[in-house]
Amino acid sequence: xxxxxxALAAAIATLTAxxxxxxxxxxxxxxxMAARVEACTPCxxxxxxxxxxxxxxxxxxxxxxYLYNQLLAFKNGRRKYPPMNYLLEFLPDPYLQQMADYFxxxxxxxxxxxxxxxxxxxxxxGQSLVSRGDPQRQIPACGSCHGPALTGMEPGxxxxxxxxxxYISAQLGAWRYGTRTAKAPDCxxxxxxxxxxxxxxxxxxxxxxxxxxxxxxxxPKGTYVLPFACGSEPx
Amino acid sequence: xxxxxxAAVNRIEETELRSCSxxxxxxxxxxxxxxxxxxxxxxxxxxxxxxxxxxxAGDCIAxxxxxxxxxxxxxxAMPTPFGTLYSSNITPDRETGIGKWTAEDFYKAMxxxxxxxxxxxxxxxxxxxxxxxxRADTExxxxxxxxxxxxxxxxxxxxLRFPYSNRxxxxxxxxxxxxxxxxxxxxxxxxxxxxxxxxxxxxxHCGMCHxxxxxxxxxxxxxxxxxxxxxxxxxxxxxLTSNREAGLGDWSIKDIxxxxxxxxxxxxxxxxxxxxxxxxSLQYLNDEDTRAMAVYLKGIAEGSSPPPAxxxxxxxxxxxxxxxxKTVYDKHCxxxxxxxxxxxxxxxxxxxxxxxxxxxxxxxxxxxxxxGGYPPGTKGNPMPYGMPxxxxxxxxxxxxxxxxxxxxxxxxxxTPVSAREANELRSAPLN
Numbered sequence: 001x002x003x004x005x006x007a008l009a010a011a012i013a014t015l016t017a018x019x020x021x022x023x024x025x026x027x028x029x030x031x032x033m034a035a036r037v038e039a040c041t042p043c044x045x046x047x048x049x050x051x052x053x054x055x056x057x058x059x060x061x062x063x064x065x066y067l068y069n070q071l072l073a074f075k076n077g078r079r080k081y082p083p084m085n086y087l088l089e090f091l092p093d094p095y096l097q098q099m100a101d102y103f104x105x106x107x108x109x110x111x112x113x114x115x116x117x118x119x120x121x122x123x124x125x126g127q128s129l130v131s132r133g134d135p136q137r138q139i140p141a142c143g144s145c146h147g148p149a150l151t152g153m154e155p156g157x158x159x160x161x162x163x164x165x166x167y168i169s170a171q172l173g174a175w176r177y178g179t180r181t182a183k184a185p186d187c188x189x190x191x192x193x194x195x196x197x198x199x200x201x202x203x204x205x206x207x208x209x210x211x212x213x214x215x216x217x218x219x220p221k222g223t224y225v226l227p228f229a230c231g232s233e234p235x
Numbered sequence: 236x237x238x239x240x241x242a243a244v245n246r247i248e249e250t251e252l253r254s255c256s257x258x259x260x261x262x263x264x265x266x267x268x269x270x271x272x273x274x275x276x277x278x279x280x281x282x283x284x285x286x287x288x289x290x291x292a293g294d295c296i297a298x299x300x301x302x303x304x305x306x307x308x309x310x311x312a313m314p315t316p317f318g319t320l321y322s323s324n325i326t327p328d329r330e331t332g333i334g335k336w337t338a339e340d341f342y343k344a345m346x347x348x349x350x351x352x353x354x355x356x357x358x359x360x361x362x363x364x365x366x367x368x369x370r371a372d373t374e375x376x377x378x379x380x381x382x383x384x385x386x387x388x389x390x391x392x393x394x395l396r397f398p399y400s401n402r403x404x405x406x407x408x409x410x411x412x413x414x415x416x417x418x419x420x421x422x423x424x425x426x427x428x429x430x431x432x433x434x435x436x437x438x439x440h441c442g443m444c445h446x447x448x449x450x451x452x453x454x455x456x457x458x459x460x461x462x463x464x465x466x467x468x469x470x471x472x473x474x475l476t477s478n479r480e481a482g483l484g485d486w487s488i489k490d491i492x493x494x495x496x497x498x499x500x501x502x503x504x505x506x507x508x509x510x511x512x513x514x515x516s517l518q519y520l521n522d523e524d525t526r527a528m529a530v531y532l533k534g535i536a537e538g539s540s541p542p543p544a545x546x547x548x549x550x551x552x553x554x555x556x557x558x559x560x561k562t563v564y565d566k567h568c569x570x571x572x573x574x575x576x577x578x579x580x581x582x583x584x585x586x587x588x589x590x591x592x593x594x595x596x597x598x599x600x601x602x603x604x605x606x607g608g609y610p611p612g613t614k615g616n617p618m619p620y621g622m623p624x625x626x627x628x629x630x631x632x633x634x635x636x637x638x639x640x641x642x643x644x645x646x647x648x649x650t651p652v653s654a655r656e657a658n659e660l661r662s663a664p665l666n
Contacts, residue, residue: 027579029579036620039608053627078302
């Protein structure tokens with residue numbers, strides 16, 4: 001009898017605990033990646049579309065491999081931006097991959113092209129470098145790696161459209177000065193080192209003036225052969 | 236044996252975080268085993284495995300591994316108010332690591348803070364805590380470190396300002412703040428409490444952050460676990476004894492254990508430097524040791540709380556702030572933390588009745604609003620939810636307002652903060 005009383009009491013306790021658990025699940029945050037990456041949204045927008053701050057890039061639709069490489073680089077301190085380094089420092093790599101996949105899967109429209117205050121000469125110089133490079137200075141065309149439509153290639157090469165000129169200049173500058181680096185062979189560092197400041201301004205202005213193509217998706221892996229080896233895009 | 240050891244290191248490398256916030260000291264947590272009970276088997280393999288567990292408890296990796304560097308090869312810069320220290324190579328490399336050390340040498344380092352040649356270690360190495368670790372546990376850690384792959388990497392010279400570059404000064408520090416001696420159990424307490432005390436005070440070296448540090452970089456015994464601002468990092472490590480700070484007197488053992496092991500709990504979540512401790516160290520402790528620490532931490536909380544501090548702001552200013560704060564809160568915060576500050580714990584922490592919001596130092600709540608943050612990814616919580624940074628969205632005045640609001644709303648007994656305090660923390664280091 002005593003044992004049965006105990007058993008009954010235990011059953012009641014279990015039920016109560018179960019009720020508690022149910023009540024708890026109803027007040028949980030949504031079990032979604034969208035809810036988990038809310039920390040990213042003040043700077044990168046709700047869907048990774050970017051915000052009015054010209055130095056914070058669009059993330060949406062970039063190749064997942066590229067985004068993952070950047071998340072790892074911020075986590076490990078290779079890419080230095082303290083607010084990002086701080087946020088990612090203690091997150092597991094598989095979780096960073098999920099974050100990268102999430103933003104790669106977002107497809108908000110590209111922003112309308114803002115009017116450029118760059119001169120015609122500057123834009124022309126930018127167009128020339130982007131589409132033909134400068135063989136004499138061993139500068140390849142941007143499109144030779146980033147794709148003829150500049151939409152990038154899976155898994156590791158980002159598209160260059162939908163970014164503001166300030167962001168592009170800042171990143172090219174960081175490659176030139178070696179404050180932004182990637183796995184060896186660090187192809188972007190090699191290319192950027194050959195650019196002058198005027199080149200950077202021109203390339204940034206021209207890229208930012210391009211309207212969105214109909215298909216903004218990155219090209220599938222292996223669509224074209226890179227002109228040289230690149231640690232971020234292994235064979 | 237060789238293969239097994241290598242596997243052990245690989246495990247560490249796979250999951251480790253390569254960067255941790257450097258800090259004068261280190262925070263760790265640790266555990267050490269007063270041996271007998273936690274020892275499954277005897278023999279060299281189990282000794283190495285136990286050593287690996289204890290090294291986790293001591294969080295050796297946090298300081299002795301540089302970002303993107305080899306595990307335990309040192310070279311991590313640790314800024315201190317006295318200059319920058321660089322951690323040392325503790326892999327078994329004979330030339331640049333501890334390959335020539337004997338077990339006795341290692342014990343001398345852990346227990347007395349001395350190099351094999353008798354030289355003095357800087358107290359950034361938490362030997363004032365590690366001195367409490369038993370000889371058996373120290374030997375297990377040494378056996379583990381001897382089993383990992385050697386890395387040939389020369390130690391970098393410290394970069395300390397005069398006069399701190401003179402190691403003889405350490406003698407003075409030791410006289411004031413170092414008392415050598417293994418942990419002595421309190422016979423009036425339970426075995427579990429004593430185990431927790433051993434872990435918290437010894438390998439865990441919790442006191443390195445959770446005790447106030449004076450201008451000489453020392454902590455007096457009477458101030459143990461009373462909380463303090465962590466030098467160079469500008470995060471406040473709350474008191475572990477005051478229930479108005481992080482004192483855990485009215486927390487359940489489960490909530491404390493959850494916080495230590497997973498980084499989140501129904502009462503609060505760890506961010507900042509404590510996220511490092513949970514990520515690198517605490518999440519690896521077994522349930523028994525986690526519970527022992529919880530029992531001890533709950534036990535050291537003081538029975539009565541000191542009265543709330545009075546506000547330093549004039550009343551009219553604070554009421555304006557709080558009213559603006561409610562507007563900011565309803566717009567930016569309530570969707571996650573709830574209109575009554577109830578949150579959706581454990582992932583979206585409650586702000587009502589949350590000690591870290593109310594405590595006298597407002598540094599942590601201000602920094603959370605400015606910088607946001609993710610709790611650590613752990614086995615128990617591998618995909619944590621994050622708090623957005625608001626530094627770019629809110630003005631100093633709005634930050635001060637919303638922090639003042641959450642510190643005083645819903646029965647919270649904190650005090651308002653000023654826009655100047657918010658502004659000063661915008662430049663606080665983030666890593």
